[in-house]
Amino acid sequence: MSLGRESAVDRLETLIETIEHEPTPVPVREVWVYGDLALGLDPIDRLDVYLTKDILLENDAASDETFYEEHGVRGVGTAVDADWAASNPDAVRANEHGHVAPERCLAAHLLAGDEPIHLEVCNASFEDNVTQRLRGARLRDDYTQLLDPRGVCLWVDGTRSSEAFEKLRESAFAMPTLSASLExxxxxESEATEAARVVHAWREDQEGVTVRGDVV
Structure with a gap:
């Protein structure tokens, strides 16, 4: 399943409209797009979206206990908003340890399961996390952890970039290759070439909605 460029840009607009008009499990500060759509490809195999989120600073122990008793998931009212969870219990997602996972909740709320979309969620801004993930990938010798640095900021704290959307529709962003970006x-050169190969291979193996979250 692939997306035409126009359809992909439309999908980004509806995603942002959802963030603007509906409660979300955690506050979202920034929306970026990176990868194929930023490069101007048409169609694209996958739509890569980056969300900068706030860490929820609540300690609603009562909601945590109530949701755990009813659904077996910890962290509602502390890691994700209790009111959102009460209104969207089917979108609450937990990690392997039974604790609510904000990035998975965001994906469940914003995306349909069969869409060819990858969602990255972090409390750090896109540009800061590009550097952080590069450092971590090299330390662990795991290039699948890299974040493609070729990104476009679409929305920050409630303000949408009309210019960015217009350029996406016109394929007007000039972007280098992934290996050149990593250089x-x-x-x-040799490490960048190998890292780019690994990232491309990893992306080709992904299907439907995928999500990855980290905290910096």
Missing amino acids: MLGMD
């Missing part, structure tokens, strides 16, 4: 971040 700009400090990799030598």
